[in-house]
Amino acid sequence: MTIDLTQFHDAFYEESFEAIGQMEEALLRLDAGTPDLELINTIFRVAHSIKGGSATFGFGEIASFTHTLETLLDELRGQRMKVTSALSDLLLRSVDVMREMLRAQQGRLAVDAQRVADLQFDLELAVAQKGNSAAVTAVPAAAAAAATTPAPAAEAVRGTLYRIIFRPFLHLLARGNDPLRMFRELRDLGDLQVTADVSALPAFDELDPENCYLSWTLQLRTEATRQAIVEVFDWAEGDCTLEVSALETEPAAVPTGPSADTAGAAAAIERPAGIAHAEEAEPRAVKAGDAAKGSDASSIRVSIEKIDDLMNRVGELVITQSMLGQFGALLDGAAGERLRSGLSQLERNVRELQESVMRVRMVPISFVFSRFPRMVRDLSQRLGKQVELKMTGGETELDKTVLEKIGDPLVHLVRNSIDHGIESQQQRQASGKDARGTVHLHAYHRGSSITVEVSDDGGGLKRERILAKARERRLVGSDEQLSDEAVDNLIFLAGFSTHDQATDISGRGVGMDVVKRNVDELGGSIEVRSETGKGSRFIITLPLTLAIVDGQTVAVGDESYIVPLTAIVESLQMRTASVNHVVGHGEVLSFRGEYLPVVRLEKVFEARCGREREPSNGLIMVVEGDGRRVGLCVDELLGQQQVVVKTLEANYGHVDGIAGATILGDGSVALILDIAGLTRSVSESLAA
Amino acid sequence: MDATAAKSVATPVPASHAEQYLTFQLAGQTYGVEILRVQEIKGWERPTRLPHSPDHVQGVINLRGSVVPILDLRRRFGLGETEYGRTTVVIVVKVDTARGELTAGIVVDAVCEVCNISADNLRPPPEVGSAIDSDFVRGLAMVGDGMLVLLDVVHLVNRTLTDPASAPKAA
Incomplete structure (x- = not known):
């Protein structure tokens, strides 16, 4: 009987990777103290089901490796071996190798066979050496083999x-x-x-x-x-x-032969x-x-594509409903009244439907958090520091697309905290602190955004050094006086790294500026609070989803554009605003003591946009992106609404100054302005 | 109109090597695109203009929730401007590119019919002398007493939308 098993491969990989994650997590907890039998069972189950699965699919190498691992775990489970830190290191390395083998299998890549074989040998050795270490070293493979097959013939009658x-x-x-x-x-x-x-x-x-x-x-x-x-x-x-x-x-019923019958x-x-x-x-x-298995049974896996499709359809429904609404407003009489009440009910249902679909995309941030225990353990070992990782708010949910992009910045921050923040054990003890440092990851919702804090109880930011470095790099004038807060925020400037010696953990030239850029790209913000000697706290605020933006719809000529609300500082009447022409700088707006460049979309977009109807009579909107402010000329403000972001890249490509598109209530497409991109291009063109 | 209708009825049943083409009018010439690439035909409405886009990209429209670029074939081929009238339509095509499947709309003067063209009927494009870039022509075919220019729509959309020389000034 031939069945095409390849159709199950994806599910196998996905489940296996998840299971390996669980195994890793359990192993890390095992490290902490006396072995919890339940944890060992969890670990064993994972190894067992991966073995079974890979054997079914004919992935011989994985099956053989996990079999060896399972043998060792079985010894642990039977309490014939003890959990030592060397052993849990070995098991963690096995986890890495398993993951690598699965990845290699999935991507049809080559595995480092030598590494696998070495580790498999180490595992066999560990089993063989249980109890007496001296005797068995010579024949580890044989001993392991003996341990693997529980000699069925000889002891068949027992049990x-x-x-x-x-x-x-x-x-x-x-x-x-x-x-x-x-x-x-x-x-x-x-x-x-x-x-x-x-x-x-x-x-x-x-x-x-x-x-x-x-x-x-x-x-x-x-x-x-x-x-x-x-x-x-x-x-x-x-x-x-x-x-x-x-x-x-x-x-033990059998040893006495004659009584066998009676027994x-x-x-x-x-x-x-x-x-x-x-x-x-x-x-x-x-x-x-x-x-x-409860958690398995009550959830199903759905591809993001299907959810996006569902979102599109709901979006269409919203448009149809608003079309009907416009039509309904024209009808008179009792029938019109009934139509309108039906429509308002439809509107409510559609809105709820849209919210429900959005919620489907939400996943708990613990998916990102789960990689940190291992990372912190490895890092602190390598640096010879004692670091405890605390994680709270792992259940806080956010959109999967945001989740995927928040991982790297967080990794960077946690690395920084351990490498630069937490002092060495001696330093900590000298300053009367617990020798063991703490890094705390904390996530929570605030309005329609999620905040993730990475804090440590280390030495805090070293302001003199930051300032000295900034002066050396001419980021700050030599006689400029800055507040503590301003000094702290210097670390987010491009090309800034203060560590005296670049380690292989952090400080490879990429620094906090990269973190900040990543966060900015997500439409979020990052700030730092630091107290000398007590530690520092990085606070990242991100939108819950990238799929929806709170936007202000503005009219420029016959086109509508969406300006993200978070970018808007203030809107002024063009008539009352003081706009002047400055030679070499074009138009500038005097706004609260600052001179801001004035942006006319017609110029920036080379006329492939709406043309202002009344250049002197419209509004000027002060917007901020990438830390810079500009005045944006628009004809009128149309309304604020949440819009569903559609990418232009799917069928076209990236367009400078445009963050995406959305579909308005009348079914037409409106472009969402990328304010950070616009301000950047304005300041570049001024500099040129 | 009657004549075209009659012709489409008279079109023979697909022979083994025949492919079906959707034909359309552009500046007095009849062109054809493979019917399998065509997703739908819809009336023209003014698209939303795209900044920094080449001249022949009119902008983007909403096609049931996805944002789809619209190509102006007259401008692409340098055939001059015309008034958009009641027959002006957008042929929505789906093509595979290096980036995956793209959906795009092509503005044409009018659509005509679907006809079968067998491989024997296909002539290679002339090297020179055509109004349009011969790169985009798959071949020529004689249908009735007229000549049909068969477009390579995959190549056309690919070059127009993803080629760095002519397409979006991508970052």
Whole structure:
């Protein structure tokens, strides 16, 4: 029977990467103190299901590696080995290798086979060396092999006899499950007898060769736990019914030969009771399983594309509804009245629908946070500092597109905090602090934005050094006096890095300016608060979503443009504003003691835009982007609304000065101005 | 109008090597594009102008939620301006490019019909002497007593929208 298994690969990769993440997380928590058996079980389950999956798909290398890993984990689970920090390092390295192998498999790239082999050897060595380290070093592979196969023949008679009734659903095979593989795995656990039930087989001409009509009753005598048996069927969960019941427990019943008969008879008599007991136990076990899988069952994976499609359709619905609204306003009489009340209900429903769809795109920020424990652990080890990472507000939700882009800036900030912020242990102790430094990641909602704070209890920003550096680089005049806050914010200027020695952790020329630019690009802001000797706090504020912008619609001639509300400082009447011509600078606006360049879209956009109807009679809007202010000439302000951002890049390309487009209530397209881009191009053209 | 309708009825059933083309009028000449590239035909309405775009990009329109650029074929081929009238339409095409699938609209004077053109009927484009860049011509075909210029719409849209020389002044 050939089934194209490749169709399941994506799901396998996605689930495996997620599972590896969980495994890593569990491993990191394991590091902290005495091993929690539940954590070890979690880790074991991940290794086990990746092994099963990769074996099913024929990824031999991954299966073999995870098998070795599983062997080691099984020793830990059976408490035959102890969790040491060396061992958890080894396991973490295994996690990296597993991830790499999966990635290589996914991208059809080559794996560093030597590294895999080395690590696999180390794992085998660790298993072999449990207890007595001296004796076994010479033959690690053999010893590991012995440990892997729990010698079925010799000890077959020991352990518990389980009855497993395995009734697959018809589609079991189509889901990529192979009963044979499962039975082989069971056979590894102990002495197995399999009886197939063929009663459900249809007549030959009705038989669909891709369906599974068979069910099986298996008897397994094993020392393994019930849990271990159920785990063999993990991959078939939801594709079969499974009953596992202990028929008899036989604690060393066999050693005395003659009494075997009586023991058997006794067991036979007790059997009904045994079954009853097992059946009692069954529902409980199932419930526990349900709880563990609860999060899986109540969520589904949906591609972003489908959600975007849904968003587009809802957007169309909004336009249709507003068209109907305009039409409804024209109708008189009772019918018109009823139409309008229906329409207002429609409007409400559509708005709620739009909000619900937006919410679908939201994911908790913990997806980004989850990479930090490992990073902090590795970094602090490398730097010889003791750092504790605290993370709060991981459940705070934000749009997936924002989430994807916030990762790098946060990584940079956390690295900076550990490398530059937290002092060395000696320094900390000398200044009477806890030798262990703390880095705190905190996320929370504020209005329609999300704030993420990265704070540390280190030495704070070193203002004299920052100022000296800024003067040296001529970013600040030598006699200019700056407030503490202004000095702190100098670190966001381009090409600024104060660390005396560039380390390989941070300070490779890319500094806070890159972080700031990334945050700006997302339409957010970053600020820093610092207290000498007590630490510093970086506060990033980001919009919850990039898909919607709060905008002011403005008219310029016969075109409408959207100006993001966050960019608008103030709007003035052109008549009352003082606009002057300055030679070499064009028009300038005198605004609160500042002279701002005046931007006329007609000039910037080379006339491929709306032309101002009344150049001297319109409005001038003071807008700010990228830290610079300009005066933007518009004819009139049309209204404020939330607009759904559409990219121009999908079918056309990037356009300077334009952040995107949106669709107005009348179905026409309006361009969203990129104020930061505009101000930049204005100051460049002035400089040129 | 009657004549074209009659002709389209008379068009033979697809032969094995025949491809279907949508034909349209542009400055007195009939052109054809592969029907499989055509997503829809819609009436022309004034698009939103795009800053920094070449002359032959009229702007963008809303096509059921996506923002789609509109190409002015007369300007692209240097065929002079004309009044937009009731027959002026936009042919919306979907083409594969290096960046993925693009949707774009092409403004033409009027659409005519769908006709089958077999491979034997196709002549290679002349090297010179055509009003338009021969790069964009797939071939010529005789239909009835007229000549049909078959456009390579994939190449046309690709060059117009993604070529650095003629397309958006991208960053």
